[in-house]
Amino acid sequence: MTTGPLPEGMLFIERGWLNANHLVIDAPEGPILIDTGHVQDQQFTLNRLRAAGVAPESLSLIVNTHIHPDHWGGNRRLVELSGAPIACGVRTAEAFARNDLRAMWAEYFGHDLYHDRSQPPLTADRIWQIGEVVQLGRYAFEILAAPGHAPDSIALWHEEHRILVSADALHDGDCGVLHVAIHGREIVSEALETARRFRSLNAAVAVPGHGPLILDVAGAIDRLEQRLLEFQQDPSKLARHLCGRVLMSSILAAQPVSLDDLCRLAADARWFDDYGHLLGSRDGAQLTRLMVNEFMERNLVRVDNGSLIANMSR
Numbered sequence: 572m573t574t575g576p577l578p579e580g581m582l583f584i585e586r587g588w589l590n591a592n593h594l595v596i597d598a599p600e601g602p603i604l605i606d607t608g609h610v611q612d613q614q615f616t617l618n619r620l621r622a623a624g625v626a627p628e629s630l631s632l633i634v635n636t637h638i639h640p641d642h643w644g645g646n647r648r649l650v651e652l653s654g655a656p657i658a659c660g661v662r663t664a665e666a667f668a669r670n671d672l673r674a675m676w677a678e679y680f681g682h683d684l685y686h687d688r689s690q691p692p693l694t695a696d697r698i699w700q701i702g703e704v705v706q707l708g709r710y711a712f713e714i715l716a717a718p719g720h721a722p723d724s725i726a727l728w729h730e731e732h733r734i735l736v737s738a739d740a741l742h743d744g745d746c747g748v749l750h751v752a753i754h755g756r757e758i759v760s761e762a763l764e765t766a767r768r769f770r771s772l773n774a775a776v777a778v779p780g781h782g783p784l785i786l787d788v789a790g791a792i793d794r795l796e797q798r799l800l801e802f803q804q805d806p807s808k809l810a811r812h813l814c815g816r817v818l819m820s821s822i823l824a825a826q827p828v829s830l831d832d833l834c835r836l837a838a839d840a841r842w843f844d845d846y847g848h849l850l851g852s853r854d855g856a857q858l859t860r861l862m863v864n865e866f867m868e869r870n871l872v873r874v875d876n877g878s879l880i881a882n883m884s885r
């Protein structure tokens with residue numbers, strides 16, 4: 572199996588903005604799966620893997636890049652089917668073990684939209700240290716720390732083919748949201764340092780947690796760095812980025828959802844309390860209506876039978 576710029580035995584499966592992307596790596600004992608999608612879409616994840624020729628029952632290892640539930644929500648079902656062990660970085664393993672709802676941002680979305688508390692994470696079977704080199708099929712990967720978006724996040728670096736599995740530390744010109752209210756403002760500098768470390772690798776291709784495979788890695792890092800510098804200078808830009816992404820994830824998780832229901836969800840969620848003032852209002856319903864209008868103008872969301880539906884894939 573191969574997809575374009577990735578070498579033989581690596582398969583990239585792009586998902587959406589509620590489910591993290593997958594990277595599948597062939598191994599003699601069975602395929603290795605990096606990141607497993609959102610808990611709400613476990614069945615769809617199985618179907619998606621099967622459609623790509625990957626039997627979920629045959630997995631030999633499950634890897635999670637970080638603690639956010641859109642990256643490990645499929646673990647439980649996949650472990651039931653395959654018995655595969657779970658591997659992750661040491662900080663993610665600690666967060667799994669203590670069912671760290673704060674690190675998962677569980678309370679921030681309201682109504683358990685983002686994380687199903689009845690399904691706590693399984694604990695890790697293999698705990699990787701930063702700097703360790705792990706063999707995934709025929710490819711050796713170095714485990715890198717990639718803090719910023721998630722303090723526990725790892726990236727995986729394969730030197731020979733210059734492949735960087737960047738997860739949410741690098742999307743195409745962007746990264747996952749920076750939750751300074753939970754983790755502190757220093758995570759913006761940490762995200763910048765991570766981006767600069769990524770630049771020094773001179774990767775040929777990056778595998779992001781969301782969005783398409785990145786072929787112009789240097790260009791993507793330049794645009795990310797620019798964005799992060801703006802976040803440092805102007806906290807309202809960081810807040811807009813975060814609130815926009817979180818609201819879009821809420822629509823994806825709840826859709827089809829009426830505007831009134833979405834406003835109620837937003838009022839129940841924590842993120843308006845922490846970031847609304849940076850956007851000029853602490854009124855969650857008012858901000859939700861404003862942002863939904865903007866989504867509709869940008870054709871990101873449509874109204875179908877009186878309910879909102881996102882135009883992007885989950």
Ligand SMILES: [Zn+2]
Pocket residue numbers: 637639720721739747
């Ligand atoms: Zn994330």
